[in-house]
Structures are given as C-alpha cells and as structure tokens.
Amino acid sequence: MAFKHKKLIPNLGAYVVVLVLLVYFLSPFYWLLISSLQPEGELITIPPNWIPKSVTLNNFLSFLDKDLRRGLSAPTAASDLLASIGVSFLVAIFVTTLNLVIGVPAAYAFARFKLKALSFFFTFLLILRMVPAVAIVIPFYLIMTNILELSALLSVTLSHLIFSLPFTIWVLRSYFLTSPQTLEEAARIDGCSRMKAVALITLPLCAPGLVAAAIFAFMFSWSEFLFALVLTSTSHVKTAPVVVSIIGSDIMLRYGVINASALTVAIAPLFVSIAFASYLRKGLTAGALK
Amino acid sequence: MNKKELFLFEQQRNFAYLIIVPAAITVTTLVIVPILYSLYVVLHDWSYMRPFTKGEFIGLGNFLAVITEEGFINTLRSTFIFTTSTLALEIFIGLGAVLAIDKIKKGRMLIYGLIILPWAIPNVINALMWKWIFNPYYGLFNALLVNLKITSSYGTLLGKPGFAMAAIINSQVWRELPFVIFILGAGLQSIPPQLYEAARVDGAKGVSIFRYITLPWLYPSIMIVLIFETMNSLRVFDIIWIMTYGGPGDSTAVLAWRTYMKAFLNFDFGQGIALSYIIMIITLIFAAIYIKVFLRTEFT
Numbered sequence: 001m002a003f004k005h006k007k008l009i010p011n012l013g014a015y016v017v018v019l020v021l022l023v024y025f026l027s028p029f030y031w032l033l034i035s036s037l038q039p040e041g042e043l044i045t046i047p048p049n050w051i052p053k054s055v056t057l058n059n060f061l062s063f064l065d066k067d068l069r070r071g072l073s074a075p076t077a078a079s080d081l082l083a084s085i086g087v088s089f090l091v092a093i094f095v096t097t098l099n100l101v102i103g104v105p106a107a108y109a110f111a112r113f114k115l116k117a118l119s120f121f122f123t124f125l126l127i128l129r130m131v132p133a134v135a136i137v138i139p140f141y142l143i144m145t146n147i148l149e150l151s152a153l154l155s156v157t158l159s160h161l162i163f164s165l166p167f168t169i170w171v172l173r174s175y176f177l178t179s180p181q182t183l184e185e186a187a188r189i190d191g192c193s194r195m196k197a198v199a200l201i202t203l204p205l206c207a208p209g210l211v212a213a214a215i216f217a218f219m220f221s222w223s224e225f226l227f228a229l230v231l232t233s234t235s236h237v238k239t240a241p242v243v244v245s246i247i248g249s250d251i252m253l254r255y256g257v258i259n260a261s262a263l264t265v266a267i268a269p270l271f272v273s274i275a276f277a278s279y280l281r282k283g284l285t286a287g288a289l290k
Numbered sequence: 291m292n293k294k295e296l297f298l299f300e301q302q303r304n305f306a307y308l309i310i311v312p313a314a315i316t317v318t319t320l321v322i323v324p325i326l327y328s329l330y331v332v333l334h335d336w337s338y339m340r341p342f343t344k345g346e347f348i349g350l351g352n353f354l355a356v357i358t359e360e361g362f363i364n365t366l367r368s369t370f371i372f373t374t375s376t377l378a379l380e381i382f383i384g385l386g387a388v389l390a391i392d393k394i395k396k397g398r399m400l401i402y403g404l405i406i407l408p409w410a411i412p413n414v415i416n417a418l419m420w421k422w423i424f425n426p427y428y429g430l431f432n433a434l435l436v437n438l439k440i441t442s443s444y445g446t447l448l449g450k451p452g453f454a455m456a457a458i459i460n461s462q463v464w465r466e467l468p469f470v471i472f473i474l475g476a477g478l479q480s481i482p483p484q485l486y487e488a489a490r491v492d493g494a495k496g497v498s499i500f501r502y503i504t505l506p507w508l509y510p511s512i513m514i515v516l517i518f519e520t521m522n523s524l525r526v527f528d529i530i531w532i533m534t535y536g537g538p539g540d541s542t543a544v545l546a547w548r549t550y551m552k553a554f555l556n557f558d559f560g561q562g563i564a565l566s567y568i569i570m571i572i573t574l575i576f577a578a579i580y581i582k583v584f585l586r587t588e589f590t
Contacts, residue, residue: 011393011394013390014389014390014391014392014393014394015390015394017386017387017390018387018390018391018394018401021383021387021390021405022401022404022405024464025404025405025407025408025464025467025468026404026407027430028408028419028420028423028464029407029419031419031422031423031430032419032422035422043428044427044428045428046427046428046433046444047433047436047437048428048429048430048433101312102312102313102316103313105309105310105312105313106309106310106312106313106314108309109306109309109310110310112306113302113303113306115303115306117307118306118310121310121314124317125317128317128321129521130521130570130573130574130577131321131325131570132521132524132525132546132566132569132570132573133525133527134525134527134546134549134550134566134569135325135328135549135563135566135567135569135570136321136324136325136328137553138328138331138549138553138559138562138563138566139324139325139327139328139331139563140320140324141553141554142327142331142559143323143324143327158320159320161316161320162320162321165313165316165317166317169313194305219410222412223411223412223413223414225412225413225414225527225528225531226527226528226550229531230554233554240412241412241414241415241528244412244414244415244418245414245418245531245532248414248418248421248532249532255422255425255428258418258422259418259422262415262418262419265412265414265415266411266412266415269410269411269412270407270410270411272410273406273407273409273410274403274406274407277399277402277403277406278399278402278403280406280410281402281406281472284469284472284473285472285473285475285476288473288514288518
C-alpha cells in the first residue's frame with residue numbers, strides 16, 4: 001500500500017502541474033471568446049460574467065458597418081478590418097511562395113554540397129538571426145519609402161522575407177540532411193536528371209518539412225507587426241495586426257468590437273496550428289537544434 | 291583527380307552556386323544594403339529631410355548622445371529587469387513543465403497540441419487579450435483578486451509602474467513558453483533510458499538523478515533556449531506598443547521601445563540606429579557568454 005502511494009503521488013503532481021499550465025495557456029482564449037460574443041451591456045458589468053448570460057454576433061457584424069468610427073478621431077475604422085485581413089492574406093501568400101521558391105534550392109545546396117563558400121554563407125545566415133528587427137527596420141524604412149519610394153505593400157512583403165527566409169532555409173536544410181542521398185543517386189543511375197530525382201524522391205520525402213516551413217512563413221507574415229506598422233504608417237492599405245492594434249487603442253470603440261476583431265485575426269493561425277501541431281513542433285525543434 | 295572527376299566536381303560546384311544565387315541576392319539586397327546604409331547614417335550628421343545630401347562625419351557622436359542622454363540608465367534597468375525575469379521564468383516553468391509532461395504517458399500529443407496555441411497567434415492579439423484581462427473594471431484579473439479577497443478595490447492596474455512591467459513580462463512568458471517547452475522536451479527525449487536505469491542500480495534518488503543526469507543532458511537545450519529567448523526579450527516591441535506604450539512614465543521603455551521612439555516618434559534616425567546597434571552588441575555578448583559557459587560545463 002505504501003508503495004502504491006509513492007507511485008501515485010509524483011504522477012498526481014505531474015497532472016496538477018500540467019493542468020495549471022493548460023489553464024494558464026488557454027483561459028485567455030476562453031475569455032476572448034466569451035468577451036467577443038456578449039452584448040456590450042453585459043460585458044461592462046462589475047463583477048464580470050464568468051459564463052455569458054446571452055450570446056450575440058453583433059460585435060462581428062459591426063465590421064460590416066461602413067460608418068463605424070470612420071471620420072471621427074481614429075484614422076482607421078473597425079470596418080476596415082475585413083479589407084486588412086484580405087491584405088494580410090495576400091502578403092502572407094506572396095511571402096510563403098517566395099520563401100519556398102528561393103528557400104528550397106538554397107536549403108538543398110546547404111544540405112548536399114560541402115563547399116567553402118556555402119559554409120561561409122550559411123554561417124552568415126546564422127549571424128543574421130541575431131540581428132534584431134528594430135536594427136533593420138530603420139534603414140529599411142528609409143530606403144524603401146525615402147529613396148526607392150516603393151509601395152507600402154511591396155515593402156512589407158519584402159521586409160517579411162528578411163526574417164522568414166533564413167528560418168525557412170534553416171528548417172528545410174535540417175530535413176534535407178535527414179533524407180537519404182543514396183535514393184537520389186540510385187534514381188540518377190537509372191537515368192533521372194538531378195532535378196527530376198530531387199522532385200520525385202527527395203521533395204516527397206521531405207514533405208513534412210515543406211509543410212512546416214510554409215506554415216512558419218505564412219504565420220510569421222500574418223503576425224508581423226513592427227515592419228508592417230512602420231512601412232504602412234502613411235498608407236491607407238494596412239495589414240491585419242496593424243488595424244487590430246489601432247482598433248485596440250481606440251478608446252471610443254466598444255470592448256466587444258475590440259475583442260471580436262482580435263479573435264477574427266487570431267482564428268486562421270489557431271486553426272492552422274491545431275491542424276498541423278505536430279508538424280510545427282517538429283519543425284521548430286529541428287530548426288533550433290540541428 | 292582525373293579529368294572526368296574534375297569535370298564532375300566543377301559541374302556540381304556550378305550547380306550548387308546556381309541554386310544558391312536567388313537566396314544570396316535576396317539576403318544581400320534586403321539585409322546587407324540596409325545595414326551598410328545604417329552604418330553610413332549613424333556615422334554622419336544625417337537628416338531625414340535631405341536623404342541624398344552628404345552630412346558631416348560625426349563618428350561615434352550618435353552613440354555618445356544616446357548613452358549620455360537622461361533616461362538611458364533607466365532604459366537599461368528596465369531592459370535588464372524584463373530580460374532576466376522573462377528568462378528565469380521561462381527556464382524554471384519550462385523545466386517544471388517538461389518534467390511533468392514526461393511523467394504523463396497518455397494524451398501527450400493533445401497536451402502539446404494545446405500548448406502551441408499561445409505561440410501561434412500574433413503577438414498583437416496576445417497583448418490585447420491580456421490588456422483586456424487586466425482591465426481595471428471589467429477584466430478577469432481584478433475580479434479574481436476581489437473574489438479571493440486579496441483586494442477590494444477596482445482601479446488602474448497597467449497605470450502602476452511595477453504592475454505594468456509585470457504585465458509585459460507575463461505576456462512575453464505566456465507567448466514564449468511553448469517554444470521553450472518544445473526545445474527542452476526534445477532535449478529530455480534524447481536522454482538514453484539506460485542512463486536512468488544505471489543510476490537507479492547504483493542507488494541514486496530522484497533529486498540526484500535530476501542533478502547529475504537530467505540537467506547536464508539538458509545543458510545544450512537550455513543554451514539554445516537562453517540564446518533565442520535573450521534575443522526575443524531584447525527585441526520586445528509589439529506587447530509594449532499595445533499594453534503600455536513605454537509607460538507609465540518611462541517604466542516599460544526598454545531598449546527596443548526607445549529605439550522605435552527615437553526613430554519613428556522623434557524622427558532622429560541616427561540616434562535610433564545607434565540604439566539598435568547597442569541591442570545588437572548586447573545580444574552578441576550574451577550569445578558568446580552562453581556558448582562559452584555551457585560548452586565548458588558540457589565537457590567536464
């Protein structure tokens with residue numbers, strides 16, 4: 001009996017720790033969800049309702065209201081949210097595509113060829129990850145808007161490449177390293193060209209890595225705030241995080257609308273990360289450890 | 291090397307260079323050019339209003355200006371408090387979490403799947419969620435305090451300097467913990483089970499097993515976490531923009547915030563770049579220290 005107790009108690013402790021951790025991680029999401037679904041009158045009660053008394057979609061429907069706060073003090077209205085989500089989606093798709101088109105060949109070269117110039121370039125990419133975004137954003141802003149006068153959207157897309165591309169290459173390289181070179185060589189002996197061998201054998205083997213890298217790039221672009229904020233400061237085309245930040249700092253707006261807009265922008269990454277959780281976890285650890 | 295081998299080698303080399311070119315061009319134009327340009331701006335008396343006119347060479351003038359400026363010491367202090375607190379919390383909670391998760395055999399995938407969520411959402415949303423939780427009247431946090439009879443008052447939370455700092459530390463830890471748990475978890479998985487068995491045969495107890503087997507094996511993962519998280523803490527920006535805007539006063543005006551403020555609110559780009567270089571230098575110093583300390587302990 002005493003032995004059984006000894007066995008039970010450490011495990012009980014483990015369950016308690018994990019439970020507390022999950023409550024800490026997940027309760028803000030619950031709070032966000034119920035706060036965006038309650039009518040404003042029930043949201044601003046003291047003490048707050050732990051469980052909503054009534055549920056409404058009005059906060060979300062208010063995004064369709066063209067006049068919501070436009071022309072008052074806020075330069076951006078809550079009704080601009082849907083447009084900004086479209087903008088963010090477009091930028092993220094471009095960033096992801098460019099990441100794969102440029103990153104896959106580079107990562108393949110780093111994994112397969114042992115050349116001095118390559119290892120030099122690779123070390124350089126590692127050091128690049130140490131450079132803080134805020135150090136690049138200032139000269140990048142000056143060059144893009146002051147000298148080249150590029151459009152805000154193009155500048156944002158290019159700026160997202162700066163930080164996602166080294167990470168994409170890093171993650172993909174670790175996957176290419178683990179895929180056997182012998183299979184590729186066998187196919188080439190059978191008369192495949194190198195390109196064909198890579199496309200038919202190596203890439204399918206590294207599909208989890210490609211998926212992880214694509215999602216990382218997409219999610220990075222979807223979430224990125226500093227560059228988007230700075231580069232679109234004078235433009236009326238803004239990305240979703242920027243518009244949400246403006247909505248969130250607008251004291252004239254209803255709390256329900258603020259919470260609903262936050263939830264709307266969070267939905268896409270939440271679904272993607274739940275659907276691909278194990279891919280992302282493996283990609284993250286591979287990208288950091290290898 | 292005979293002629294055919296040489297030909298094959300050259301062909302391979304050319305192919306390697308060919309497929310690396312797009313990445314090299316992208317990185318060069320998007321990173322090297324801005325950094326070189328920033329080096330020029332920071333060393334000259336350069337003005338935003340006349341980007342093409344050559345300013346006077348002022349050497350390290352911008353660095354001297356930002357270092358001697360009033361409030362810089364306070365910024366260093368806030369940055370230090372923020373960085374050390376987030377790192378300590380992330381390592382300790384992260385270690386506790388992976389050791390606990392390791393004990394649970396069933397449903398581990400579900401736990402990992404749920405843990406990833408704070409990491410997945412945009413940082414802006416993270417900050418907005420917590421700002422709403424810390425709302426002085428309608429927020430979850432104060433209601434909880436009142437319910438637990440810790441306080442009976444409703445009043446500003448983020449308006450108090452100490453609480454504002456605690457709030458941004460909380461948001462950072464909440465977001466970064468999933469990554470820390472994944473890295474430490476992968477490190478824990480890599481420990482060969484035979485080691486534990488051998489230790490138990492030798493009569494080792496839980497604490498000494500952790501001290502002499504688990505912890506040393508986790509050193510490389512802890513080093514990775516420290517390097518990444520020091521970088522992330524030193525560049526915290528989104529959370530501050532949403533939750534405190536550097537305030538109240540300048541209590542949460544950490545280095546990255548001060549850099550942004552200098553460049554994009556005061557439009558002094560030279561001094562902004564000088565500050566950003568200081569962040570970069572601090573990051574590199576910390577990375578060097580970690581690598582040195584941990585590589586030494588690993589081999590003793």
